[in-house]
Amino acid sequence: xxxxxxxxxxxxxxxxxxxxxxxxxxxxxxxxxxxxxxxxxxxxxxxxxxxxxxxxxxxxxxxxxxxxxxxxxxxxxxxxxxxxxxxxxxxxxxxxxxxxxxxxxxxxxxxxxxxxxxxxxxxxxxxxxxxxxxxxxxxxxxxxxxxxxxxxxxxxxxxxxxxxxxxxxxxxxxxxxxxxxxxxxxxxxxxxxxxxxxxxxxxxxxxxxxxxxxxxxxxxxxxxxxxxxxxxxxxxxxxxxxxxxxxxxxxxxxxxxxxxxxxxxxxxxxxxxxxxxxxxxxxxxxxxxxxxxxxxxxxxxxxxxxxxxxxxxxxxxxxxxxxxxxxxxxxxxxxxxxxxxxxxxxxxx
Ligand code: DP6
Numbered sequence: 001x002x003x004x005x006x007x008x009x010x011x012x013x014x015x016x017x018x019x020x021x022x023x024x025x026x027x028x029x030x031x032x033x034x035x036x037x038x039x040x041x042x043x044x045x046x047x048x049x050x051x052x053x054x055x056x057x058x059x060x061x062x063x064x065x066x067x068x069x070x071x072x073x074x075x076x077x078x079x080x081x082x083x084x085x086x087x088x089x090x091x092x093x094x095x096x097x098x099x100x101x102x103x104x105x106x107x108x109x110x111x112x113x114x115x116x117x118x119x120x121x122x123x124x125x126x127x128x129x130x131x132x133x134x135x136x137x138x139x140x141x142x143x144x145x146x147x148x149x150x151x152x153x154x155x156x157x158x159x160x161x162x163x164x165x166x167x168x169x170x171x172x173x174x175x176x177x178x179x180x181x182x183x184x185x186x187x188x189x190x191x192x193x194x195x196x197x198x199x200x201x202x203x204x205x206x207x208x209x210x211x212x213x214x215x216x217x218x219x220x221x222x223x224x225x226x227x228x229x230x231x232x233x234x235x236x237x238x239x240x241x242x243x244x245x246x247x248x249x250x251x252x253x254x255x256x257x258x259x260x261x262x263x264x265x266x267x268x269x270x271x272x273x274x275x276x277x278x279x280x281x282x283x284x285x286x287x288x289x290x291x292x293x294x295x296x297x298x299x300x301x302x303x304x305x306x307x308x309x310x311x312x313x314x315x316x317x318x319x320x321x322x323x324x325x326x327x328x329x330x331x332x333x334x335x336x337x338x339x340x341x342x343x344x345x346x347x348x349x
Pocket of ligand 1: 050158
């Protein structure tokens with residue numbers, strides 16, 4: 001009877017109970033043009049626009065129930081967080097939702113990732129996208145994709161892009177209130193089903209410097225940062241057009257360049273930020289060599305040691321075979337362009 005995803009009112013002995021439970025699943029996304037730097041930390045407004053692929057196969061499922069709880073309860077991958085950064089980020093996010101929905105109830109949030117958390121596989125993006133959809137629905141809000149993307153952005157910037165399907169652009173926006181800074185799909189997943197990202201996991205350790213701190217330090221003291229911003233519009237144009245025309249070389253080459261530029265900025269901050277480990281670098285060298293020898297592939301790396309290899313479906317078996325010869329690779333996850341965030345019926349509790 002009480003199985004619905006949305007707000008459900010039922011009458012029982014003349015009292016109205018409000019059933020406020022909802023579950024959503026969202027995929028991670030990997031940026032082809034990276035978001036690196038905020039212009040407003042509170043509203044999570046970026047310094048530059050970015051473009052990503054929503055990755056089928058790396059997802060977070062989240063159930064949120066508002067109810068008779070004394071305080072918010074947050075469980076991620078079976079572990080209850082009672083205090084600390086993660087707990088505060090999640091409860092802070094729910095405060096935004098409670099304010100919008102004009103409700104006061106505390107919530108229980110249970111989340112399950114199918115990828116290593118906080119190791120550069122964008123779990124905060126899928127996490128906050130799923131949380132935005134599940135919590136807004138459970139709170140009785142009915143947000144459209146643009147509004148959901150802006151809400152997810154408040155949890156983690158890149159989460160704004162995990163609301164949309166396929167290839168997604170997050171617009172920097174100009175307004176101080178952030179109402180023009182949202183993400184939308186620029187090509188659906190059927191547009192380019194052969195496009196692949198191979199997420200190569202080289203370490204499951206949590207990263208020492210979260211992207212939030214890394215980008216803040218870069219904006220604050222990197223002398224190369226203005227160069228990064230000056231070349232972004234060109235990267236966006238080249239990659240946006242490359243996706244539209246399905247020009248793989250154009251998208252791959254420019255994504256790899258954009259990734260290296262982002263890392264160049266963070267490496268040249270004080271103190272330097274280097275997310276790569278020796279296996280990361282070995283894979284990068286291999287990809288460059290394969291590419292020179294007719295196995296077209298490119299790499300991109302985020303705020304962690306994992307490498308994502310950009311390639312086409314036809315080359316996946318050969319690339320996987322070659323990766324087997326490299327030591328210290330824990331796992332390879334093949335991702336194709338995936339769905340945007342969705343509500344599902346199976347609650348996690
Ligand atoms: C390198 O979205 O994790 O992955 O907004 O502070 O939560 P916050 O940062 P986050 O940063 C992602 C940085 C990146 C590049 C990208 O995904 O665009």
